[in-house]
Amino acid sequence: MIRANWHTHTYRCKHATGDVEDYCREAVLRGLDVLGFSDHAPLPDGRWKNVRMEMTDLAGYCAAVVEARACFPGLDIRSGLECEYVPEFATFYQEVFLGEQGLEYLVGGAHWYPFEGGWAPLYGVPMDGPRLRAYTEYLIRSMTCGLFAFIAHPDLFGNAYPVWDHEAQACSRAMLCAAADLGLPLEINAYGLRKPMLETPDGPRHRYPWLPFWELAAECGASAIISSDAHEPEDVTADMAAAEDIARRFGLTVITDPLAQPARTH
Numbered sequence: 320m321i322r323a324n325w326h327t328h329t330y331r332c333k334h335a336t337g338d339v340e341d342y343c344r345e346a347v348l349r350g351l352d353v354l355g356f357s358d359h360a361p362l363p364d365g366r367w368k369n370v371r372m373e374m375t376d377l378a379g380y381c382a383a384v385v386e387a388r389a390c391f392p393g394l395d396i397r398s399g400l401e402c403e404y405v406p407e408f409a410t411f412y413q414e415v416f417l418g419e420q421g422l423e424y425l426v427g428g429a430h431w432y433p434f435e436g437g438w439a440p441l442y443g444v445p446m447d448g449p450r451l452r453a454y455t456e457y458l459i460r461s462m463t464c465g466l467f468a469f470i471a472h473p474d475l476f477g478n479a480y481p482v483w484d485h486e487a488q489a490c491s492r493a494m495l496c497a498a499a500d501l502g503l504p505l506e507i508n509a510y511g512l513r514k515p516m517l518e519t520p521d522g523p524r525h526r527y528p529w530l531p532f533w534e535l536a537a538e539c540g541a542s543a544i545i546s547s548d549a550h551e552p553e554d555v556t557a558d559m560a561a562a563e564d565i566a567r568r569f570g571l572t573v574i575t576d577p578l579a580q581p582a583r584t585h
């Protein structure tokens with residue numbers, strides 16, 4: 320069993336429950352050694368604020384993580400944020416999140432992607448080839464920017480692009496080869512295993528993890544990190560064993576400490 324989860328939220332993002340100490344308590348009960356907090360980062364212009372913390376919550380969030388270390392000395396508690404890669408805010412992420420606030424890591428998590436001059440959502444709008452290619456380019460830029468310790472749910476596009484066709488394979492290969500080249504772990508996100516299944520022309524499947532994507536990941540030499548993406552304290556290790564099974568089944572290398580290996584930029 321993997322005893323580290325680097326993807327954890329708190330009530331501050333407005334679609335999770337519980338605070339840092341509630342997740343730590345559950346983590347200890349469930350035998351974790353490492354618990355990383357990566358709540359949804361606030362953006363300086365207030366963008367997408369209905370699913371992320373407010374800028375005014377940031378200091379309290381960082382303080383809650385630091386305070387928890389004294390209460391749970393047996394648990395290695397790590398501090399981070401899950402961020403959309405927005406190029407104009409890259410310096411802000413570096414200077415404020417990693418600098419001023421002293422956070423230890425950032426997770427690159429795409430829930431939108433740039434398309435035709437705006438941002439298209441990965442939920443609610445089906446993807447065609449051009450959209451999938453735009454997502455792919457964006458995700459690769461997120462990888463190469465050098466800000467992120469790992470990339471969350473890279474296969475989330477499967478939520479909007481239901482069929483594993485030539486386009487899906489070509490785009491996946493491009494993402495996976497980029498990650499392998501950079502030595503950047505990609506997340507097998509167990510939250511997808513707890514969500515309602517997606518009906519597709521090939522039958523029902525999980526929205527993510529998308530199995531053929533991970534099979535191809537092994538072929539491309541990409542490494543994986545397993546996370547619960549907990550949005551409720553009792554989910555702090557939820558479905559991680561099943562996500563780990565996916566990695567083992569395809570022979571993927573599983574990273575348990577993404578901060579131990581320096582991310583490389585090109």
Ligand SMILES: [Zn+2]
Binds near residue numbers: 328334359
């Ligand atoms: Zn979330």
Ligand SMILES: [Zn+2]
Binds near residue numbers: 401548
């Ligand atoms: Zn998340």
